[in-house]
């Protein structure tokens with residue numbers, strides 16, 4: 001199985017690149033942000049709690065996220081060729097939980113970390129905010145999302161780096177350029 005953790009700041013292009021990878025390699029795409037937004041849309045009590053956190057740019061608690069991932073892994077289709085984790089793990093606690101969950105299933109994942117300048121991600125998110133309807137695509141919330149990314153999610157990259165399970169790429173240029181870099185890594189690790 002080819003399992004990829006796509007990491008990067010808000011607006012770095014995780015969703016965009018996940019779609020391209022999923023299409024070329026036939027992988028499952030798990031965007032935790034999309035799953036959480038679907039829960040909000042359902043109008044459930046849990047959705048209301050999640051909405052209060054996401055709309056302020058704050059993270060959903062680890063235990064809820066870990067439970068969600070465990071359920072996802074338990075309900076994978078039998079013919080699954082691999083998973084792209086988009087937006088998970090976002091804390092070291094989540095990374096440790098994922099490692100255990102994968103180990104138990106004889107699975108492994110490699111991290112691809114996309115570096116994009118802060119000015120560029122802010123520009124992309126404000127532009128998307130004109131039409132996305134996402135409660136977190138406004139300047140104040142974007143700033144909080146970026147702060148959390150630096151303080152809480154960046155250490156997750158170190159976690160994978162220390163385990164020699166880590167690749168970094170430059171995501172500042174076009175979507176095609178970013179995908180070409182990811183594609184090269186995926187070709188290499190499949191050999």
Ligand code: AP5
Pocket residue numbers: 008009010011012013014015016017032033034036053054057058059060061065086087088089090094124125127128136145171172173174175176178
């Ligand atoms: P999530 O939905 O994961 O949001 P995010 O990390 O803030 O990232 P985005 O989805 O905004 O950006 P992206 O990197 O996917 O970029 P995209 O491809 O869309 O999470 C939202 C919230 O949910 C979190 O803040 C948290 O509250 C909660 N959450 C989620 N996971 C969690 C977890 N594990 N634990 C706890 N809480 C969790 O691109 C952005 C825009 O740029 C698009 O318009 C796109 O068209 C454009 N674009 C993409 N690439 C390029 C390019 N190369 N050049 C120009 N434009 C580009």
Ligand code: MG
Pocket residue numbers: 014015016031033
């Ligand atoms: Mg996304």
